[in-house]
Amino acid sequence: MQILEQLGLGLGLASLAGLNLYLTVFLTGMLVRFDVLHLAAKYQTLEVLGHDWVLIAAGVLYAVEFFADKVPWLDSLWDSVHTFIRPMGGTILAMQALGEMPAHMEVVGALLAGGAALTTHSAKAGTRLLANHSPEPASNIVLSIAEDILVVAGTLVMVLKPVIALCLFTAVLIVLWLLLPRLWRVLRRSFEIIRDKWKHLFHHEDTETAVITR
Numbered sequence: 001m002q003i004l005e006q007l008g009l010g011l012g013l014a015s016l017a018g019l020n021l022y023l024t025v026f027l028t029g030m031l032v033r034f035d036v037l038h039l040a041a042k043y044q045t046l047e048v049l050g051h052d053w054v055l056i057a058a059g060v061l062y063a064v065e066f067f068a069d070k071v072p073w074l075d076s077l078w079d080s081v082h083t084f085i086r087p088m089g090g091t092i093l094a095m096q097a098l099g100e101m102p103a104h105m106e107v108v109g110a111l112l113a114g115g116a117a118l119t120t121h122s123a124k125a126g127t128r129l130l131a132n133h134s135p136e137p138a139s140n141i142v143l144s145i146a147e148d149i150l151v152v153a154g155t156l157v158m159v160l161k162p163v164i165a166l167c168l169f170t171a172v173l174i175v176l177w178l179l180l181p182r183l184w185r186v187l188r189r190s191f192e193i194i195r196d197k198w199k200h201l202f203h204h205e206d207t208e209t210a211v212i213t214r
Helices: 002-033 041-050 052-068 074-081 085-098 103-131 138-160 162-213
Strands: none
Touching: 002 041, 002 052, 002 085, 002 103, 002 138, 002 162, 041 052, 041 085, 052 074, 074 103, 085 103, 103 138, 103 162, 138 162
16 A cells, blocks of 8 residues: 555656646645645655745746746747656656665656656647637636646645545546547647648738739
């Protein structure tokens, strides 16, 4: 049971970090700081998340992300910058939760944690790109708030019922792995349509310029 709880905590931290790294760190740190999450001996490595400087850094960065995440196209730019940051952060958090392990298991754990964080990050970034094709900004705001709610709910499940979290996050990742290829095909098609529109626009302007010149 102990190993399942550690896996649930590690997988949960990695998966949630892919959605919002800073909020995940801040919430977990606050739970540790105010003893809502009573750390057993096997989780003592997570105590660092409750340090003042960690909470301040995570809080400030989350505040920046809170606003950037609700502006069309700025959210996608923010996601692109975090393509490496979120998986790396998720891996570090997961390894902290898993604690000391044999070297070969640490490598396997890091690969799985990084893959989980990259999966949730890719789903978030891809969904935002699709939403940015709509002319109204409401969808970005709704998606951003929904993601924050998911992180809060996921964090609570992870720290209160880590075994249930292990099953839940595993199921979510499997579903995302099945859906991501379709999502990226839709995105690729969307970019092709935009590219064709730009080509047509520039070709039309060049034709008009040539007619005026004559």
